[in-house]
Amino acid sequence: MSSADEILDIVDENDQVIGQSPRGEAYARRLRHRCVFIEARDAQGRLFVHRRTPTKLVFPSQYDMFVGGVVGAGESYDDAALREAEEELGVSGLPRPTYLFKFLHDDGAGHAWWSAVYEVRCELPVSPQAEEVAWYDFLTDAELERRLPEWTWVPDGMAAYERLKALRAAH
Template sequence: MTTVNQVQRPDETVQIVDASNNPTGSATRSEMRANNLIHRCSFTMVFNKQGELYVQKRVAFKETYASHYDPAPGGVVGAGESYEENAEREIDEEMGITGVELQKQFDFFYSDDVCRLWGRLFSCRYDGDFKLDPDEVESGRFMSLQEVAGLLRSGPVCPDSWAAVQKYFQKHAPGLLSPECSPE
């Protein structure tokens, strides 16, 4: 069972949605976590010119999935914020990435005992320097898709990002993951 650490930015207002991804209002981040409300998140797969995927390791005090690897970093969409605005803000805040063209991949639903969300996966290409936020990211590096597939099999990987990346691989790299592969 995954636990929730102390909520980071507990008073931040986030977008709440229903099971069909229709906005129903907003709540504070702490209310959303306490009641496991369905919310929106962005996820971004960052590729370099060699086709490698950037994977970061979350800090040990992250509110959810602490010390997990994250092959599609992102964040909770704020009230009144679009998925695209959130994705741009998150990759800038967490990794210092700006000025990239985000490519929308797909929307998906994810649910577990600590998190219920509608996610939108984006991808981009980035070959510059990273400025990792020490409040969010412990470390990170580019990995080949085969290395990422191995990491998805061995974990620990954020299960919401795992679901997004698995769906991406099914579409763009079929056969890279076996059907029995699952997070943690």
């Protein structure tokens, strides 16, 4: 099964399930669905940053400071966060990611998705999926901040990152 055939829950503006659709159709018809974003840090507190492969359905070859992806039909945000983090990092036995917040991302062009943001500590050696990750490294927060204006970042990841920075600054 290709990723375009994966079945997603379609949700309303209140994140209530109103139907199901294949992922490719959900993207093409701009149907609201669910995603998870997981901030993964290593034992030294550095952030996992990667560049997406050029074959990705959305935002090919762009950089991201989160691992994650879509929530499958009938799957909880929490289960999707653990599954996506383990898949993208290429590990098993990861601690369950900690939920931080949720927001409705709207790209201004008719694409919108509910986005749950998590954090996890990954002290295991990573082996990211070659079909998902073209390049990766663990960066300090200062290194990430230096790269923000230099690299092309996925827009939904940037939206999540800005909200996460604001949340942390408020505490």
